[in-house]
Amino acid sequence: MTFLREHDTKDRSDAELVSLYRQQGDVAVLGTLYQRYMDLIYGVCFKYLKETEASKDAVINIYEELVEKLKKHEVENFKSWLYTLARNHCLMQLRKGKGKKTIEITDGFMQSEQLLHPEDVQQKEEQLQIMEECLQQLSPEQKQCVELFYLQGKCYNEISEQTGFEWNKVRSYIQNARRNLKLCMDNKTKQS
Amino acid sequence: MTKAEMHDFEKVMMDDPMLSDAVDGYREAMGTTDSSKDLAELSNRIKAAPAKLVKGSFKQWMSIAAGLIILLSGSVVLYRIFNQKENAVVVQNTESAADTSTAAATQVDSNTVAINEAKPPVIIPFDEPKPVIIPPAAATKEKKSTQEIKLSETETKSNAFAREDVILPQQQPVPSAAKDNVVTKQETASKTPAADYGYTRLNRFNGKIVDEHNNPLPFANITEKNSGVGTYADVNGNFVLLSADSVLNVQTRSMGFMSSTSQLRTNSNSKIVLRDEPAVANAPSAGVLYERNKNRVIRSQSDTTADELEAEPYDGWSNYNLYVNNNMRNPFGEEQLNKKATPKAEVVLSFDVNPDGSLTNIKVERSNCNTCNTEAIRLLKEGPKWKSKSGRKGHTRFIVRF
Numbered sequence: 397m398t399f400l401r402e403h404d405t406k407d408r409s410d411a412e413l414v415s416l417y418r419q420q421g422d423v424a425v426l427g428t429l430y431q432r433y434m435d436l437i438y439g440v441c442f443k444y445l446k447e448t449e450a451s452k453d454a455v456i457n458i459y460e461e462l463v464e465k466l467k468k469h470e471v472e473n474f475k476s477w478l479y480t481l482a483r484n485h486c487l488m489q490l491r492k493g494k495g496k497k498t499i500e501i502t503d504g505f506m507q508s509e510q511l512l513h514p515e516d517v518q519q520k521e522e523q524l525q526i527m528e529e530c531l532q533q534l535s536p537e538q539k540q541c542v543e544l545f546y547l548q549g550k551c552y553n554e555i556s557e558q559t560g561f562e563w564n565k566v567r568s569y570i571q572n573a574r575r576n577l578k579l580c581m582d583n584k585t586k587q588s
Numbered sequence: 589m590t591k592a593e594m595h596d597f598e599k600v601m602m603d604d605p606m607l608s609d610a611v612d613g614y615r616e617a618m619g620t621t622d623s624s625k626d627l628a629e630l631s632n633r634i635k636a637a638p639a640k641l642v643k644g645s646f647k648q649w650m651s652i653a654a655g656l657i658i659l660l661s662g663s664v665v666l667y668r669i670f671n672q673k674e675n676a677v678v679v680q681n682t683e684s685a686a687d688t689s690t691a692a693a694t695q696v697d698s699n700t701v702a703i704n705e706a707k708p709p710v711i712i713p714f715d716e717p718k719p720v721i722i723p724p725a726a727a728t729k730e731k732k733s734t735q736e737i738k739l740s741e742t743e744t745k746s747n748a749f750a751r752e753d754v755i756l757p758q759q760q761p762v763p764s765a766a767k768d769n770v771v772t773k774q775e776t777a778s779k780t781p782a783a784d785y786g787y788t789r790l791n792r793f794n795g796k797i798v799d800e801h802n803n804p805l806p807f808a809n810i811t812e813k814n815s816g817v818g819t820y821a822d823v824n825g826n827f828v829l830l831s832a833d834s835v836l837n838v839q840t841r842s843m844g845f846m847s848s849t850s851q852l853r854t855n856s857n858s859k860i861v862l863r864d865e866p867a868v869a870n871a872p873s874a875g876v877l878y879e880r881n882k883n884r885v886i887r888s889q890s891d892t893t894a895d896e897l898e899a900e901p902y903d904g905w906s907n908y909n910l911y912v913n914n915n916m917r918n919p920f921g922e923e924q925l926n927k928k929a930t931p932k933a934e935v936v937l938s939f940d941v942n943p944d945g946s947l948t949n950i951k952v953e954r955s956n957c958n959t960c961n962t963e964a965i966r967l968l969k970e971g972p973k974w975k976s977k978s979g980r981k982g983h984t985r986f987i988v989r990f
Contacts, residue, residue: 427634434634435627439610439617448621451613455630479606551594571602 410474417466426466430459433475437482444486454489458482523581530580537561538573545570793829793836795858797821799845805862806903807911807972808842813849820915823903823972843913898982899941902975911971917963918990933957935964938985941976953985964988 406428408416413429416422430437437458441451458481471477531539537559544555555566589597601607617623797808804825811818812829814837821827829836834854841847845862852858901908936953950968952961967988976982 430634431631433606434630436606436610438623438627438630439613440606441613442617443609443613446616448617448626452626452630456633459634475606479609483609545595545598549592549595551591552598553594554591567598567602574602 414466414471414474421467423463426459426463429474430462433478437478440479440482441486444483444490450489454482454486458485461485523585526581526584527577530577530584533580534573534576538569538576541566541569542573542577790830790832791834791854793831793852793854793856793858795827795852795860797825797827797840797842797860797862799862800864805842805845805910806907807914808840808862809914810838810840810860813837813839818915820911823907841914843910897984898978899974899976899984901971902945902973908972912967912988915970916967916988916990933960933990935960935988935990936985937964937968937988938983939968941974941982941984943976943979943981945973945975947974957990960988960990963990 410429410432413425417425417429434455438451438455441454441458442448445451445454461481462478465481469477531542534542540559541555541561544550544558545552550558552563552566555561556563559566561569601611614623797805797810799805804821804823806821806823806825808821808825808827809818810821810827810829812831818838819827819829829838829852836852837849838852839847839849840860840862842862844865846865848860848862850858850860933956935955935957937950938953939950940948942948947969950965952964955961955964968986974984
């Protein structure tokens with residue numbers, strides 16, 4: 397019976413598994429769900445805690461927190477909710493262990509997935525035009541990285557080699573550029 | 589990963605903050621640890637973890653269930669304790685009610701055993717569970733009317749009074765329902781002795797009736813010789829008598845034993861030993877003896893099987909038989925008692941036994957000897973107490989054979 401159940405659960409979506417867990421309280425279901433993201437959780441924990449043992453403990457502890465919290469809270473997007481949970485856990489750990497050390501929260505949150513709306517061709521033309529204009533307004537480094545990444549399809553390593561910017565720098569340039577472009581385009585579309 | 593793959597991955601990463609952080613983490617971890625091994629280990633731990641967690645919630649339910657069971661059993665125990673207390677109270681009431689009914693019967697009896705002397709000794713047979721009060725003849729004349737066979741419940745109760753009240757000249761309040769009736773009859777009863785004899789200090793005579801092997805003889809009869817007034821021992825053979833006299837001459841008898849005469853002294857515990865009836869020289873044959881014995885033993889009996897009866901004597905049928913045999917006052921005279929061919933005089937009585945042990949609604953169902961009826965009723969009313977089998981009012985009957 398367990399065989400079939402595992403097979404069943406593996407094919408189901410996150411949302412399905414969440415509701416299944418909430419109905420039945422079957423921890424095995426939760427286990428399957430968690431394993432999908434365990435790698436990422438481990439990585440995230442390691443980023444904050446910077447230590448193997450601590451990260452491993454964190455992964456297990458987050459799992460246990462999950463058991464209770466998933467029962468209580470309504471969760472729309474499991475992945476992002478889990479991510480927040482993990483991050484908060486790690487930050488709490490840090491606060492307890494090391495006193496008050498401020499850690500910069502990346503502006504990753506700002507970069508949630510954007511839903512693409514169906515657009516007319518004409519609108520698309522207009523938008524492209526606006527983007528061209530905004531692109532010019534970026535700082536040279538940002539502009540360069542964006543062009544290399546999006547227009548030329550290069551990976552960070554390549555860009556890093558080419559520009560001489562550090563890998564992390566490349567990444568942050570691209571992220572900031574994206575934000576600026578978005579802001580600029582929003583302004584421009586409002587104006588017009 | 590190829591460069592193109594990397595590019596794609598990075599593209600996704602940009603929109604996915606979680607992925608982004610994770611990548612950061614792994615970049616940190618690179619070189620310091622073997623991530624894949626750690627991940628494998630974690631995977632195993634996650635799979636193993638559920639077992640523990642499931643048990644946890646189970647334990648919770650178990651502890652709740654255990655708590656409930658303890659509460660339930662606690663309340664059951666308390667309920668039982670309270671029930672027992674109630675039963676004790678009921679038993680006491682039974683005894684006091686039985687006391688009162690015997691008292692009434694005695695008064696009725698006094699009529700037949702008329703004591704018409706000027707100064708009859710004041711003897712008050714006194715038994716711990718069964719106070720039997722015999723007021724002097726003068727008082728009892730007023731109670732002639734109570735010869736009726738059917739006695740109403742109120743009358744039974746009204747004839748009753750605690751012995752303390754009769755003994756002492758001062759009247760003490762009686763804790764019974766029909767208080768007024770009690771008081772008036774009390775007055776007639778106690779005033780007379782008081783008037784006749786002034787204040788009499790009563791002496792107590794107690795003792796035990798046993799056989800040669802020191803076995804108690806339950807319900808043995810013990811009677812004062814001159815007045816013919818007596819009582820019977822309890823199921824353990826103990827008896828108490830009260831009298832103004834300091835010395836009592838009594839006759840004791842019990843089934844199958846030679847009756848004996850003894851002198852009791854006041855405030856001393858007497859032991860009366862009865863000896864077995866000896867074998868007579870020209871003893872009747874075994875068969876005759878058997879028959880005689882059978883008749884003797886079954887002096888009182890129910891005419892239905894024991895199981896069908898709703899009530900039975902408190903100390904059992906065989907003891908009750910002893911009582912009837914020992915204390916029967918033969919309407920035909922003493923000699924008749926041992927005759928083999930006794931006329932089969934029978935009186936069938938029916939009555940109700942209340943939960944407290946008191947007897948009510950005494951009726952003569954049938955009888956072939958009307959003069960025996962009174963004696964039968966007297967025996968019943970003065971006799972050892974009954975108990976109702978079911979705990980509720982029980983109707984029963986029994987036969988007295990003379």
